[in-house]
Amino acid sequence: MRKRFFLALSCFLIVSAAAGAPQSTQKAPGTSLSPAQQAEAARISEAAKSALQSGDYAAAIQGFARLIQMAPAVAELHANLGVAYYWAGRPGDAVAPCRKALELNPRLTSARYFLGLSLAEAGACQEALPYLKSDYARVADLQLKRLMGTDAVRCAMTRDQPFQAVEYLGWLERDFQNDPDVLYLSTHVFSDLSTRASQRLLYTAPGSYQAHQLNAEALEIQGRLTDALAEYRKVLTMAPHLAGIHYRIGCLLLANERGPGALDAARKEFEEELEISRTDAGSEYELGEMDREARKWDSAIVHFGRAVSSEPDFVSALIGLGKSLVSGNRAGEAVAPLGKAVKLAPGDPVAHYQLSFAYRRVGREAEAQKELARYRELHEEQQRTSLAIRTAILGDISSPQTAEPPE
């Protein structure tokens, strides 16, 4: 992509230079190009263009440098040289010719674009950022835009300007949704920001409850659930009314503990969370699930109902509410929450599956069939996506016995 772009831009620049060469070959005062020299310049120009296109950057650099000797006042030639250096992976060397090009023609925007990029990639982020920030919005070419954006993010991170980095990331995510390069960058930026912030926390307040809480979360992600539980409990000794901790402990007990007391202990934690944070939808949801699994439909309905009252867009709670209403022989009331779940999460096959049951229970067979059909489509799509991910990661060692059998 980068290569194709630069070739295209290079061609544009070179064309301009070639077109402008006869008129704007401004030699140093007192000099002029003879017809033979002009022919020579045209030959060198063709060769340099060809060299750039074929990736022979050394030849392209040599060619444009020679042209600049012949016509030092042609801004485009300096810009071309800058492009060649940039493309050759020598951003530091590209800076001077790009600056010269702008000095000769301040309106040569492409030289400006490459100056910003070259400065950024040569490590001169402080100087690069103003160019990148202002040019990102102006540049029309998408490839160039993407490069400017990513360089701006990297420079902002280098300059320890995290909020600026996030702002530039926002631009990129707006303009390049689902671009793998951008997604990869996002992952690392946020991860890096997270690491920096956590390190600052640990240095500035090592014994704080916040540090213990962060430690607990890290342990949880690492799967060290018992250690995570211990850290969360430590947090509570220091900040007994801190919201969210009882909830996390409850979830860990459900995930990690197999013993008979785990359910009661988890329930207690969720209830204590609700004492602190009366509208905590997560705790209501977990209590709802526990009651649903214990066939206490009425109680489950109450908890799920509270969860969706606090957070009307809580899809899992809407589905849990719907399931409980159906199981509790109140299928007529289940259609509304399940219908809302489907609207909020139209790509979730579970919501469609459950809604089809609710419709069937109340005799709305046509709608039930429609939802079931949608469930089947989404389910198959999910399986295809899952298979594609597996194939992408693991590769295809050999063909399976037969093609996928038709239904």
Next chain:
Amino acid sequence: MRATRRNFLKTLGCAGALLSSPLRLAAQGMASRGVRPAPRPKFSGRPFPITFTDVAPSAGLTTPLTYGDEHTKKYIVEANGGGIAFFDYDQDGWLDVFLLNGTKHEGFPAGQEPTNHLYHNNRDGTFTDVTEKAGLHHTGWGYGVCVGDYDNDGNDDLFLTYYGKNILYHNNGDGTFTDVTEKARLQQKSTRYASGCTFVDYDRDGHLDLFVAHYIDMDLATTPVGGANRYCLYRGVSVNCGPLGLKKEFCSLYHNNGDGTFTEVTEKAGLLKLGGRYGLTATAFDYNDDGWPDLFVACDSTPNLLFRNNHDGTFTECAMESGVAVNGDGQEQSNMGVAVGDYDADGYLDLFLPHFSDDTPILYRNQKGEFFDDLTYAAGLAVNTQYVCWGVGFVDLDNDGWLDIFHVTGSVYPEVEKVYPQYKFKTQRVVYRNLGDESFEEVSELCGPAVLEPHSSRGCAFGDFDNDGNVDILVMNQNEPPSLLRVENHSGNHWLSIKLLGTRSNRSAIGARVAVMAGGRRQIREVQSGSSYISQSDLRQHFGLGAAKKVDQIEIRWPNGMVERAGNVEVDQFLAFQEGRGIVKAERFR
């Protein structure tokens, strides 16, 4: 997805996390959701006064059942066999044992080929191998077995499924059997991978028809072997391929013409309208209590099948609409065996299917014949996800009047244990006690070493082989002799066993529904051919009665729709109930 704290924390952890979960579950040949077991509810504290003793060695059941190599399974056909049967072939009131056998690809020296076995019950706790005398010697990749008197001559016949060609054995009534496959027009043109079977009188004409499930459309000559593609890996270890990635198959329905022959009616009956499945256990039961048998197939890694009987020779597939195709979240599971029984005593037959490892089993509660609810977690049955599960049954082990659950386990990948020791090839049996409040608790640890001993088991059959009033369990173990788990019940609870004899209905009374009222409670059973995992259990219907000292009423709904009743029956005995005549025999063996 809501940005709950839990979801937020799941996203911390960067690219490594992104890759790990698809890799962890990736590239395996069967469906598994990768779920953790639920926390166990508090133990009830109630005693479980049952002991299991494996009496197979002393009973004479000592021949190993061969299915491929012990240490590596090159093809799936070696990994999934086979079924096992309790049936009273000589009608002497004592259960005999039939064991299907497999083989090895490399073959055996002449004269040493493994064969199926028929063991005659000597009534003293021992069995005698009568295979040769019975004419049942056969070698092949035996899979499923089902029993039914297809010609109504009073003797239960045998149908065996194979990766290969199925066999119908006619019971000659004199201790011998004859292969009548061709005569009955059940011969196949080519090799097929048949799995479960069930005799069923789907048109209620008094003759048992035959329904056969098929697993994979597979030719061993072209099937890839371990590691060949993404479906031949389990957690990165090369294993036998499938079923995912291999061609699915269809079920077959054969109508009994009443003259000893069958006609295939699969398409005419509407069974081909839906696409193929990896069908395993086939069973018939009247799920909507309309008096007509329906067909259910537990399917591996594909949605289950429920064919509702339209009463006109055709069926409508309605598993998805009824809620038994997939689990409550719409996800397919690896269904192998199926238990059919009314665990909550509400008069409707429910289903329990245990699954592959890293997944819970599933309990489908029948909601008045209209649909089924996934109540696995609610019933306390989501507490184990570490086993690969096969043969299963609803069985009242302690005779308290509530159906318990027993199932067997065993991995399909002996290769994986060498790399991941926690994924054992041989694992224990599992017992769940019915608490009588629509929930269960696991009591395996209370049942003794015969339950906890590890095997790689497949089929299992339930029946009272020693006629002591307790249901025993026969288990098929791969490359080992079978287990015969004799159950001793110290509860003092009462029981009743009923054998049904059809006259206008099929002689085996398959499809008959029995209801027993005792102690203020009503229990139902249905006579089934084929269930558990491609196996056959005792056709007698056993009822635990708790403390009830008499049975207030027995009600039989015969397959042809006729209803008969008997009242005021004594407990702790074996009854024979004949259509049109009522109780014709009552006996106690001890």
